[in-house]
Amino acid sequence: MTQLTETARALVADGKGILAADESTGSIRKRFDAVGVTSTEESRRDYRHMLVGTPGIGAHISGVILFDETLRQTAPDGTPLVRLIEQAGMIPGIKVDTGAKPLAPDPESGETVTEGLDGLRDRFQEYAALGARFAKWRAVYAIGHGKPSARSVHVNAHALARYAALAQEAGIVPIVEPEVLMDGAHDIDACFAATERVQHAVFTELVAQGVRPEGLLLKPNMVISGANAAAQADPDTVAERTLACLRRTVPAAVPGVVFLSGGQGDEQATINLDAINTRAQRDGAPWRLSFSYGRALQQAALRTWAGDNAKTEAARAAFLERARANQEAALGRLAA
Numbered sequence: 001m002t003q004l005t006e007t008a009r010a011l012v013a014d015g016k017g018i019l020a021a022d023e024s025t026g027s028i029r030k031r032f033d034a035v036g037v038t039s040t041e042e043s044r045r046d047y048r049h050m051l052v053g054t055p056g057i058g059a060h061i062s063g064v065i066l067f068d069e070t071l072r073q074t075a076p077d078g079t080p081l082v083r084l085i086e087q088a089g090m091i092p093g094i095k096v097d098t099g100a101k102p103l104a105p106d107p108e109s110g111e112t113v114t115e116g117l118d119g120l121r122d123r124f125q126e127y128a129a130l131g132a133r134f135a136k137w138r139a140v141y142a143i144g145h146g147k148p149s150a151r152s153v154h155v156n157a158h159a160l161a162r163y164a165a166l167a168q169e170a171g172i173v174p175i176v177e178p179e180v181l182m183d184g185a186h187d188i189d190a191c192f193a194a195t196e197r198v199q200h201a202v203f204t205e206l207v208a209q210g211v212r213p214e215g216l217l218l219k220p221n222m223v224i225s226g227a228n229a230a231a232q233a234d235p236d237t238v239a240e241r242t243l244a245c246l247r248r249t250v251p252a253a254v255p256g257v258v259f260l261s262g263g264q265g266d267e268q269a270t271i272n273l274d275a276i277n278t279r280a281q282r283d284g285a286p287w288r289l290s291f292s293y294g295r296a297l298q299q300a301a302l303r304t305w306a307g308d309n310a311k312t313e314a315a316r317a318a319f320l321e322r323a324r325a326n327q328e329a330a331l332g333r334l335a336a
Contacts, residue, residue, distance in 0.1 A: 004172075005214045005215050007133050007134060007173045008256065009255045009288075011062045016059075017290040017330055018063045018065060018291070018292035018293075020136075021048055021052070022093075022094075023294065024099065028044060035303055036307065041073075044070070049073075050305055050319075051301065051319055052081055055316070056320060057319070057320060057323060058089035063133075064085050064090055064091075064093060065134075065136050066082075066094055066095070068094070068095075071131070080131075082130065083131075086131065091134060094135050094136070096116060096123060096136070096137055096167075097116040097136075100138075111141075111142065111148065111149060113155050116163075117163065121166050134175060137160055137163040139156035139177065140181055141153070141178065143226065148194055148197070157202045158205050160178060161202070161206045161208065163176075168211060174217075175219050176206070178199060180220075180221045181221075181262070182224055182225075182262050182263050183228075183263075185230070188224060188237065188238070191221075192241050192244075195220065196245050199220060199245065200248070202249075203249060217255065217256050218256075220260070222242045222259055222273075223238060223241040224262075235271050235272050239272070246285070252286035256287050259291055259293075261291075261293045261294065265296075270296070270322075273291055273329040273330060274332060274333075277289050277329065288330075290330040293326065296326075297319065298322075301315040
């Protein structure tokens, strides 16, 4: 457990956060389509090499979550991408779930359960040999029309806990990601209620499965208004409600919370993170509060690069700027 705890603490040290570069082949194709890039194994490699090869990025990013394909890829000069990540002072991680699928026996309900437990023990052994030191599993929950249902909350919490137990068995830190989606017109109170239910169920299952809290990280949504809500909560309210929810559900032994951006704009995700840390420093909180962003870190770089490797340096500058801003937010000093 000492090694797991040390890795978990390293991932949230000094205001650093995690780059989520673990988009599935289908997800990254959609992002590439938006900027006119054809998704091939080579273009995906070039894009991720652009990100992880950014000079100085290890001063702001502690770890990188990779997709299975990327964990096995090499840079154009033949250096494994995992090695580049390690040389930059970052920790390689791996997404291990196989995606959210319709929840049986009512696939029309709009609810999902995340799959990928079959064969996971063996995959963890392989991933560890390839250099992964932490992992991620994401469950998703919608709000509205009776959702999230008790069944959705239970089955996803159970799967998250089983995954986490297998990860710790393999000496890999599990990032547990229960994401309550911001899609919809619900207010912040509805988000708070759903997030509290989900996180309470997750930690109840983690205890039942024997998972040690000091050897994991939580990757939750912030408690925010629905994307289509008429009234949008301000950053101070987001901070107050998010921290109140965490205090009700998350053990103090957990080393850190790394928020997902969840569809927030780049700057809004940074502003809200800063507000959370500013309030946490004032009121006290037992966890490090940082970030594990995908689009909110990558979008500016992706638009700049747009498949043209001649623009790599400009894209890296945009990526570095977003990483630096989010580290400042994780330290609560963005506006300082």
